[in-house]
Amino acid sequence: MARDEEPLLARRDTEASMGQAEEDALLTGEPVHRGPRRGWGFWRQIGVFAWAVVATLAVIVVGVAYQKQLADKNTTQKPTGKRNLIFMVSDGMGPTSLSLTRSYMQYAQDKPFNKQLVLDKHMIGQSRTRSSSSLVTDSAAGATAFSCGKKSYNGAISVLDDHSPCGTVLEAAHKAGYLTGLVVTTRLTDATPATFAAHVNARDQEDEIARQMIGVSHPLGRVVDLMLGGGRCFFLPKGTAGACRSDNEDVVATAKKMGWSYASTRKDFDALKGGKSVKLPMLGLFATEDIPYEIDRRNESDIYPSLDEMARTALTALSEATKDSEQGFFLMIEGSRIDHAGHANDPSAQVHEVLAYDKAFSSVLDFLEKDSTPGVMVATSDHETGGLATARQLRPTYPDYLWYPDALANATSSCERLTRRYYEYREAHPEIKNLTDYVAESLRKGLGIYDATPAELEILVNNPDYAPYGYADMISRRSQTGWSTHGHSAADVNIYSSCSHTAKALQGNHENTEVGAFLREYLDLDVDAITKQLRGHSVLKPSWMGPLPAEGVRLDGQSHVEKYHGNFKY
Numbered sequence: 001m002a003r004d005e006e007p008l009l010a011r012r013d014t015e016a017s018m019g020q021a022e023e024d025a026l027l028t029g030e031p032v033h034r035g036p037r038r039g040w041g042f043w044r045q046i047g048v049f050a051w052a053v054v055a056t057l058a059v060i061v062v063g064v065a066y067q068k069q070l071a072d073k074n075t076t077q078k079p080t081g082k083r084n085l086i087f088m089v090s091d092g093m094g095p096t097s098l099s100l101t102r103s104y105m106q107y108a109q110d111k112p113f114n115k116q117l118v119l120d121k122h123m124i125g126q127s128r129t130r131s132s133s134s135l136v137t138d139s140a141a142g143a144t145a146f147s148c149g150k151k152s153y154n155g156a157i158s159v160l161d162d163h164s165p166c167g168t169v170l171e172a173a174h175k176a177g178y179l180t181g182l183v184v185t186t187r188l189t190d191a192t193p194a195t196f197a198a199h200v201n202a203r204d205q206e207d208e209i210a211r212q213m214i215g216v217s218h219p220l221g222r223v224v225d226l227m228l229g230g231g232r233c234f235f236l237p238k239g240t241a242g243a244c245r246s247d248n249e250d251v252v253a254t255a256k257k258m259g260w261s262y263a264s265t266r267k268d269f270d271a272l273k274g275g276k277s278v279k280l281p282m283l284g285l286f287a288t289e290d291i292p293y294e295i296d297r298r299n300e301s302d303i304y305p306s307l308d309e310m311a312r313t314a315l316t317a318l319s320e321a322t323k324d325s326e327q328g329f330f331l332m333i334e335g336s337r338i339d340h341a342g343h344a345n346d347p348s349a350q351v352h353e354v355l356a357y358d359k360a361f362s363s364v365l366d367f368l369e370k371d372s373t374p375g376v377m378v379a380t381s382d383h384e385t386g387g388l389a390t391a392r393q394l395r396p397t398y399p400d401y402l403w404y405p406d407a408l409a410n411a412t413s414s415c416e417r418l419t420r421r422y423y424e425y426r427e428a429h430p431e432i433k434n435l436t437d438y439v440a441e442s443l444r445k446g447l448g449i450y451d452a453t454p455a456e457l458e459i460l461v462n463n464p465d466y467a468p469y470g471y472a473d474m475i476s477r478r479s480q481t482g483w484s485t486h487g488h489s490a491a492d493v494n495i496y497s498s499c500s501h502t503a504k505a506l507q508g509n510h511e512n513t514e515v516g517a518f519l520r521e522y523l524d525l526d527v528d529a530i531t532k533q534l535r536g537h538s539v540l541k542p543s544w545m546g547p548l549p550a551e552g553v554r555l556d557g558q559s560h561v562e563k564y565h566g567n568f569k570y
Contacts, residue, residue: 092339094384167530187231275316410448
């Protein structure tokens with residue numbers, strides 16, 4: 001039967017099509033609002049929408065979880081148990097030192113332009129270097145920022161502006177049961193190593209620094225277990241061959257009585273067997289003053305151990321000595337003479353010092369990778385020296401964009417060593433009036449300079465006091481290496497680490513004191529407790545840190561940065 005033939009009462013859609021709403025509309029005259037019929041299509045759309053919402057929420061949840069995992073991975077991570085900390089200092093090495101050395105390495109080793117130093121691959125940030133007394137720091141204040149985590153005045157050896165002592169990370173580590181060590185290529189009594197194990201008001205008080213470093217006059221007793229470097233003269237009594245102390249105290253003899261093992265020659269060093277035969281505490285003084293520049297050391301039959309050799313020896317010795325202990329070790333390694341090359345404006349000495357430091361850096365990385373004890377290495381510089389630039393304008397006209405690393409490749413001596421030989425020759429041959437031939441030959445053999453001008457030779461011959469600068473300026477000009485000063489600069493310096501995750505706190509740009517804070521935090525040390533002990537001793541014996549600096553200034557914690565006074569002069 002057709003639909004229109006059905007009895008009216010048999011139609012089932014009457015209620016569905018009209019319903020109560022239609023009935024009400026008939027009574028009130030309001031329009032009817034019919035909704036769509038909710039069939040399969042409607043519910044399918046609802047299902048798709050719900051699925052999309054759930055999927056979106058799931059993606060968000062997974063994303064948040066991933067970000068948290070990533071954040072946890074990048075958070076500073078330190079072991080909770082036994083650990084080792086190696087702190088490396090490249091004294092005087094600024095960012096341009098890396099540019100200089102990298103280009104030299106690429107040329108000298110015939111490497112492609114994208115070949116990097118080991119250091120380059122581990123850079124994580126930069127450090128700002130100002131001291132409390134100057135925007136241009138010295139090594140004493142710069143290293144005090146590392147050892148104490150505090151700003152101080154130029155010349156301060158772990159004392160603050162009010163001339164009160166500040167506890168160091170090395171002292172706190174030793175008290176906490178860690179073994180401690182210092183490895184340098186300068187004098188052990190020089191500013192950087194001194195700030196970790198001594199406290200004096202002025203860095204030139206090296207006689208007292210030597211006594212404190214072996215523990216004879218340090219309020220806490222001996223705090224260092226191993227020291228390798230130069231500076232023997234400050235440990236020997238006045239009048240002894242090679243001594244530079246101002247008194248008659250034999251600090252080496254005192255150290256031996258206190259139980260220190262002692263080494264002073266290449267033979268002694270070799271007998272340490274790379275650290276396996278070291279008996280702690282160990283004092284190694286392998287040069288009268290500073291260990292020679294790497295460029296000279298290598299060309300003198302390896303009489304002196306290299307930075308890399310000493311670093312590996314120290315790592316092995318400290319690792320062996322802590323093998324069965326609950327605590328690890330803290331070791332500071334300094335490539336000290338990068339700074340001296342900068343002071344001398346000697347680019348040849350500079351590149352070889354940085355390469356030697358890069359080699360030691362690589363050895364530390366290798367040690368950490370193989371050692372079973374968790375550990376980290378953090379490295380930075382106390383400041384930049386020389387205002388170094390890998391370009392130089394030689395004439396007043398607009399310069400060519402050039403720098404010549406090949407001009408450094410034939411140098412076999414530092415300018416310091418050439419100057420010393422020049423002075424020795426003059427003293428041994430006072431009857432020779434014209435030294436032109438000698439100077440010309442020294443330039444050819446020492447620096448690979450065959451085109452010295454008559455004017456350049458005349459300056460060296462007639463002005464011997466200018467020789468250190470004359471030699472350096474000649475090779476700097478030929479390589480078009482620029483220098484703005486024979487002192488330090490205020491440039492930011494790089495921060496490196498063996499593990500960017502562990503040292504995440506030092507990523508980016510930081511004050512140098514933040515590096516010191518990281519060192520103490522990684523080892524969970526109470527440096528403030530050490531400070532309280534030292535200050536208590538200062539009340540009892542106020543003169544134990546030596547006299548105040550010559551100017552007698554007490555800064556009392558205030559900013560004392562020098563300002564321009566309108567006194568410009570050439």
